[in-house]
Amino acid sequence: MDIAYIPSPSTGVIHLGPVPLRGYAFCIIIGVFAAVWLGNRRWIARGGRAGTVADIAVWAVPFGLVGGRLYHVITDYQLYFxxxxDWVNAFKIWEGGxxxxxxxxxxxxxxxxxxxRRGxxxxxxxxxxxxxxAVAQAIGRWGNWFNQELYGKATDLPWALKIDADPGIGRVAGTYHPTFLYESLWCLGVAALVIWADRRFTLGHGRAFALYVAAYTVGRFWTEYLRVDDAHHVLGLRLNGWTSIVLFLxxxxxxxxxAKRRPGRETVVEPAAAEDGPGAEKAAKVEKAGSVAGKPAAKPVKELSRKPVKKPGEKPADAPAAPSGGATTGAAGDAPADKPGKKL
Structure with missing residues (x-):
């Protein structure tokens, strides 16, 4: 009797003329866009500028692709060396890995x-x-479905994954645990958990990212246990299983x-955004009124004391009194009683 199962694509490549369109690559690209979109919304909500997440992703994504490929080739070197x-296959990232x-x-x-660079x-x-x-990983895992790779142990469950035979790589036809689907759903749950916990506990200083790592490694540990692809084992456990344990701890x-050293969340995540935000506009208004950051405003020009201008031949207002017996001046502001040099 036939059993229910999830079918696999007959091919993971569609040719548009001479240009191959690969399902694995599409899943990676869509995942990157989803991560940047969601990250941008969260960054703005934290007080950052729109577009900053994408600007930094320009650096992070290429480094991440190289790092991901290096890790795969190093931990599964027997597949290429x-x-x-053929060691050239190590560079064929579109084939998965x-x-x-x-x-x-x-x-x-x-x-x-x-x-x-952005400070x-x-x-x-x-x-x-x-x-x-986490959402990007959930989408990216469907690339394994297109390539018919990284499936789990044989099973006859209604959601089993149908795999086609490929003698060239030693793949046997049958129905297996769809570990790609398990991990994809788990990653969506991790994303929801991080968003909820971040709002509930005001996570900051890298704790939301740490929660993502801890939650993801739990799911990765049991999917690794189900997988049947070749992998290095240490003390009877797959290498990625040990990696999950270490990273979880x-x-x-x-x-x-x-949480003990730096509780709460960062008050300013992007200085440039703070300078251009509502706070800066308020400061500009205060400065225009003559008071900035609590400092007293500068006195208006009309209130400043003016130093009298001395005319030629005129005594200063604070000149010493005349010698005894000499002529005296009148009240302040009155003209001198006698002209200078005049004898009595």
């Missing part, structure tokens, strides 16, 4: 460069991007320590 393998840990690590380096704190930018990054520790 083993006997009978991006390690999320390498993408996050090297992508963070690119983001740090972009943040440094904004990297943890604040990472907090704004965190749920968008590190993320939780960071959240605890950071």
């Amino acid at each position: 083993g006997e009978g393998r 991006l390690g999320i840990w390498g993408a996050v690590a090297l992508g963070a380096v690119g983001a740090w460069i972009g943040c440094r 904004i704190p990297l943890p604040a930018w990472a907090d704004a991007l965190a749920p968008g990054l 590190a993320a939780v520790a960071y959240m605890i320590v950071s």
Whole structure:
């Protein structure tokens, strides 16, 4: 009796003339746009400028792609440098193979460069991007569906994934756990969790990003347990399983320590935005009125004391009194009684 299953695409490439349109690449691109869009909304809500997330993503995305590919090639080097393998395939990123840990690590380096150039704190930018990054992963996992890769153990569940045979890579036809779907749904849940917790607990200083890492690693651990693709094992556990454990503990520790040292959220995430925002407009009005930041306003010109101008031959107003027996002047402002040099 036939069982229900999720069908796989017959091909992951559609040719538009000589140009190949690959489903894997489309999923990555759509995921990047989704992450930037959501990150931009969150950044503006935190007081930043529109477009800053995209500007920094110009640095983070290329670094992330290189890091993701390097991590995959290094941890699965036997696929490219083993006997009978062609090392040139290591550069064929469109055939799949991006390690999320390498993408996050090297992508963070690119983001740090972009943040440094803009003068904004990297943890604040990472907090704004965190749920968008989870959404990007949820979309990107469908690239594995197009390539019929990274599936789980054999199963006859109604949502099993139908995989076609490919003797060239040792793929056996059958129905398997759709780990790509499990991880995609899990990532959407992680995005929702981070958004809720960020609003509920006012997460800042990188804690929203740490929560994303901790939550994602929990789901990644059990999907790794289901997968049947070749991988290196350490003490009976897949390498990515150990990586998930280490990163989970590190993320939780960071959240605890950071909450004690720097509670709350950053008051200013982008200085340039603060200078151009409502606060700057208010300061400009205060300055125009003559008072800035609590300092007393400058006195109007009409209230300033004026130094009298001395005319030629005229004694200053504060000149010493005449010698005894000499002529005296009248009251202040009166003309001298006698002309200078006149004898009595």
